Amino acid sequence: MQKQFSPSRPCRVEDVPHWDSETDVVIVGFGAAGSCAAIEARRAGAEVTIFEVAAAAGGSAALSGGEVYVGGSGGTSAQRAAGFEDSTEDLFKYLMMAGGPGADEARVRVYAENAEAHFRWLQEQGVPYKGSYLPGKWLEPLTDDTLVWSGSEQAWPFSAAAKPAPRGHTAQHDGWSAGKVLMEKLCGRAEALGAAVHYSSRALTLIVGKGNEVVGLVVRIDGEPRYVRARRGVVLAAGGFIANRDMVARYAPGALTCDTQVSAGNDDGSGIRMGISVGGAAIHMDQFFATVxxxxxxxxxxxxxxxxxxxxxxxxxxxxxxxxxxxxxxxxxxxxxxxxxxxxxxxxxxxxxxxxxxxxxxxxxxxxxxxxxxxxxxxxxxxxxxxxxxxxxxxxxxxxxxxxxxxxxxxxxxYCKGDLPSHAFTLGGLATRTEGEVLNADGEVIPGLYAAGRCACGLPRWGEGYSSGMSLGDSTFFGRMAGRRAAGR
Ligand SMILES: Cc1cc2nc3c(=O)[nH]c(=O)nc-3n(C[C@H](O)[C@H](O)[C@H](O)COP(=O)(O)OP(=O)(O)OC[C@H]3O[C@@H](n4cnc5c(N)ncnc54)[C@H](O)[C@@H]3O)c2cc1C
CATH class of the missing domain: 3.90.700.10 (Succinate dehydrogenase/fumarate reductase flavoprotein, catalytic domain)
Incomplete structure (x- = not known):
């Protein structure tokens, strides 16, 4: 009988029958966080292997509006061209407020100080930005303009705390769903740099060695478990848990009233469960983005x-x-x-x-x-x-x-329950250091394990404060940090 694996039960290294393959950095998920982690890990010289359960790249990010929330440092080129100066302090104050009562000041600080440089990095990876500003209130631009108001910047109480500026930077694309352009470029770049990608490959569970160190991953390919050794670390970038109704009921029951999942369908919480299985703490699990x-x-x-x-x-x-x-x-x-x-x-x-x-x-x-x-x-x-x-x-x-x-x-x-479809995705996830290491409940690093994107609890951690672009901004930025950190271990 074939061995049963669960993301909630790690495999001990003693139980690994043989290694099917070996690499420096294993990445679970080839979406926003995974692609950026792969780019930076490759640039740092690490051998990188990505396992993606879907048959194609991009994850939920490829279905998204592609809005990335950036600014500060006086303004991105697009903000300045449109006449908006955006100080790092104003971005910091806005993000602190948007992060709600549990905002992570160190994380917000590093993001605010580097968000403008991150925008330039996205451009360097080939993501096209027309640089034109579209005034007004939009869910996503219906044109190929690339700078929009994407949050509560001009609305009370945010407007009273930080000088408003439009910060939603959307990849250039005619109409909705610019996320596919963003992800074509980022995933294409990761592959061009030499990251090996395996599609239709489901990460089943982590492999742990002495001292609870994460040393590899069991992944199902062609119906068979494969044992993959990770010399430097495993980066969990497998998205959130909105598609796992049991997890939603347990951790974020408020989101059960939202009948539409904002997801490509694989946000089943498997990444978060793998992290929890080796002692990772999961935080702000009750929080979710919702929209009517x-x-x-x-x-x-x-x-x-x-x-x-x-x-x-x-x-x-x-x-x-x-x-x-x-x-x-x-x-x-x-x-x-x-x-x-x-x-x-x-x-x-x-x-x-x-x-x-x-x-x-x-x-x-x-x-x-x-x-x-x-x-x-x-x-x-x-x-x-x-x-x-x-x-x-x-x-x-x-x-x-x-x-x-x-x-x-x-x-x-x-807007009564039942009359209007409402949409949601989850914001809670694994506790991490700003650099990406997964932390246990005592705040200690779990050796060899990293997480980013909606697998982790990042910048967006309070549904009421969320702004469009915060998830992709967080996933791409902290995905890069996690990839770099794992490669440097
Ligand atoms: C329609 C829509 C519009 C959106 N618009 C925006 C927007 O404009 N701005 C914004 O900031 N956010 C937006 N979002 C949200 C945003 O896309 C996600 O929050 C973001 O993609 C999260 O990045 P991630 O890397 O964590 O997950 P993903 O990009 O989803 O990547 C995770 C990947 O992991 C894979 N995976 C999952 N489990 C496993 C496993 N066990 N083994 C192997 N692979 C696995 C998945 O298939 C997926 O490819 C939108 C989402 C949708 C659906």
Missing amino acids: PYFPPESLVKGIFVNQSGSRFINEDAYHGRIAHYVLRQPGGHAWLLVDEGIFGRPMIHRDMTIAAVGESWDEVEQELGMPEGALVHTVEEFNRLALEGRDPYFHKSADWLRPLTKPPFAALS
Whole structure:
């Protein structure tokens, strides 16, 4: 009978029948973090072998918008060309706030200080950037422009803490899904530098030696387990766990309400489980990116969200992912976006969304939604009165997006649970040093084991603070660090 392997149970070196192959650095996963780890490990002179379970390169990153969150050091070439100066301190402050209560200051510092250089590095690997700026609110550019606002920079409370700048740098590509361009270039570069890639190869479990040192990997190729020795180390770059519903239920149950997985499908937590199996600590596992993408059209940002008590709960000009977290936790899963004729539009990616109520007055809308008498009318009247003065003292929505909702007919677009698909991927993962070494619960390094990307808990570790580009920025930047560190061991 064939031996059963589990990512949760490492294989002891004594149980390895023979070595099928040997290399310096083994990388699990050929997506954003894995490709960048491979490039740097090769540049450092290490022999590199990558095992990728899918039949092609790129992982979730190849399906993504390809937005990378960078700036600081006075601004990237694209930011400066568009007239934005972006200081390292402002980037640092924004990322600290975006990282939430558990932000890792050392990690944020090293990223903020090197993000602009990282952008130049991406260009050096061949990733094309047109350098043109697209103003407005977008999920991803619909054009081939490459610099966009991709977070909550201009929205309270972020705008009060750090000078805003657009930091979403998207690879040049006509329309959505620029991630495929980003990944073609990064994966192509890793292979051109001599990294050996094995596709349709699933990493099954780690191999450990004396002192719990990670010395290799068991990988399934053509249905057979292969024993691969890693002379210098193993880099886990296998993505997060949104595709593993048991893990989501155990660690991030809040994400169960999001029915669409933001993933290419292999985010099954196997990398994180392998890390845990040798003593790695997993942190911030409850955190996830979520979105209920309610714009474009950006006119909808001028609407107001209310809950079943008819009360507002967020400044609607914040990043759509932040708004999603507030929407998802409203009592009973009930939330509506109130709009008038002047701003009405159907959200671009949910054109068939439910319109829960329509009326010639806000009173009619309130009745149709079954809210307590006068509650909604009071909220809208108060909002309209202050919007006319260009103020929102309750939620601090910026004056640019304030406009009284006075033009009938009025409508409530439903963001209630069940009416609108919401999307998620996980942010928690293995605790690592900034350089990539996996840490145990005592904060000690597990020799021979490294992790990056959504396998690790990196810069993005608080769903409410997430901005587009933070995951790819983190995965590519810290993937590079992990590859370099493993190669230098
Ligand atoms: C539609 C979409 C849009 C997105 N847009 C953006 C964006 O614009 N900006 C942004 O920052 N983020 C975006 N994201 C999120 C981002 O793509 C991911 O968070 C990012 O790719 C994580 O990088 P990674 O290296 O950890 O994982 P991946 O890029 O997914 O790479 C992991 C690789 O490991 C492989 N793997 C998994 N398990 C095993 C195993 N046991 N053995 C071998 N191989 C394994 C997987 O097949 C995969 O190829 C988007 C995601 C999607 C799906």
